Amino acid sequence: MHERFRYRNGDDLIRKAVELGYELPYSEDISPLFSPIDLYGFTLANRFVVQPMEGYDSGPDGSPTELTARRYLRYARGGSSVIWSEAVSVSADGRSNPRQLWLHDKNATNYSRLVDDVKTASRKEGFNPFFIIQLTHSGRYSKPEGYPRPLVASPNPVLDRITPYILTDDDLKRIQDEYVSAAKLAAQAGFDAVDLKACHGYLMIELLAARNRANSTYGGEDTASRFRFMLETFERIKSEVKGIIVTTRLGVSDLYQGGFGTNPDNGPDYSDALLLISNL
Secondary structure, three states: OOOOOOOOOHHHHHHHHHHOOOOOOOOOOOHHHHOOEEEOOEEEOOOOEEOOOOOOOOOOOOOOOHHHHHHHHHHHHHOOOEEEEEEEEOOOOOOOOOOOOEOOOOOHHHHHHHHHHHHHHHHHOOOOOEEEEEEEOOHHHOOOOOOOOOEEOOOOOOOOOOOOEEOOHHHHHHHHHHHHHHHHHHHHHOOOEEEEEEOOOOHHHHHHOOOOOOOOOOOOOOHHHHHHHHHHHHHHHHHHOOOOEEEEEEOOOOOOOOOOOEOOOOOEOOHHHHHHHHHO
C-alpha cells in the first residue's frame, strides 16, 4: 500500500495519480452502475455488489440467527443485484470463532429459509438477486472454541505463534469432501454460486504457497502439487453439484515471508497467480 487513502474528491485522486506517473480514467457519471449485465444466463439488474463481511452472530451449531437474517434482509432491500455472503465454514474445526457461520447437513434447512427470505425481500423491491455463498476453512486461524487451534498446510516461522497441527494428506482429502458436501447443501438451499475463499491466509491460499510441504500430494516446489487441492475442489464441485456456479476470491500476493505470490525478498511476484488464474 502506497499510503492511506485520504483523498476527499476526484481532483485529489487524479492529482495523486499524475504525481505517481499514472493516468487514471475518471468520470462523475455513475449511470453505468445502474445498467443490467448478463452473467451465466442470469440477468443482473445493476452493477452493485454487497461484499462479504462477517457478523460473527451464528448460533452454536453454525446456523444463521435473527441478527444474521436481519443483516441479509437489509442487504436484500437495498437493491444490489449481487449479495456475496460472509465466510461460511465447511467444518466445525475450521471455524475462525465459535460464532462463525457453518453449513452442514443438520442445519441446511436454516440456510434454505434464509435464502428464501432474502430472495423474497429483494423481489418485493423489484430485484432478483444473485446470491453467492463464500465457503472457507480457516486453517491456521481456526478458533472453533475461541482460542487458537491452528491447522496448517505447512509451518511458517513468521506466522506460527504456537506449534500448529500440520494437516496430513488424508486430513486434506476429508476437508475437500467437506467443501463438496457444503456446496451440495448450498445448491439445495438455493444459492446461485459458491465462492472458494482463497485469500487472507486461510487454508485454501496457504496450500497454494506450501512450498515446504514435504512428500505430499498437495504441496512442494512444483505448482501442479500446490494448486492441486484448489483445482480438484473446483472440478469436483463442477462435476458433482449440478446447477451451481463455482468462483473464488483469490489473493494474488500475500506480501509476507513464505506467502503466496511473493519473491524471495517478500515482494510481489504474480507469476503463480497468473498461472493459477489461467488454469481456473
